[in-house]
Amino acid sequence: MTGATDSDLLPCPFCGIESARVRHIRDGHKVVCASCQASGPPQYHGRADDEPARIRAASSWNQRIGNAADTLDLPEDYHEPASRHVVERFLTTMRQRLAYLEATALKEASSHAD
Numbered sequence: 001m002t003g004a005t006d007s008d009l010l011p012c013p014f015c016g017i018e019s020a021r022v023r024h025i026r027d028g029h030k031v032v033c034a035s036c037q038a039s040g041p042p043q044y045h046g047r048a049d050d051e052p053a054r055i056r057a058a059s060s061w062n063q064r065i066g067n068a069a070d071t072l073d074l075p076e077d078y079h080e081p082a083s084r085h086v087v088e089r090f091l092t093t094m095r096q097r098l099a100y101l102e103a104t105a106l107k108e109a110s111s112h113a114d
């Protein structure tokens with residue numbers, strides 16, 4: 001993102017309104033939602049060869065959990081809401097973890113029983 005403008009900013013993740021603006025702060029920039037005042041992390045000017053703080057502020061505002069999910073090895077249908085396959089895999093994992101925790105807790109309890 002070179003020369004980021006306010007129109008490159010995604011809608012606010014809290015209020016959903018497209019009113020985020022890059023604001024100058026002491027020693028840097030941060031993005032602030034003009035509607036609810038939520039803000040992204042401040043980005044400071046740093047060294048001369050750093051990417052401009054304004055650009056970094058815009059990038060960090062536009063970062064969403066979905067971006068992180070794209071980098072993970074998830075099943076192809078992960079993004080389909082309430083996909084049966086994904087829900088069943090999640091439940092299976094949770095049942096296995098719960099069984100492990102129960103077994104561990106029982107072993108722990110019996111070692112202290114006397």
Ligand SMILES: [Zn+2]
Pocket residue numbers: 012013014015016017033034035036037038
């Ligand atoms: Zn907002």
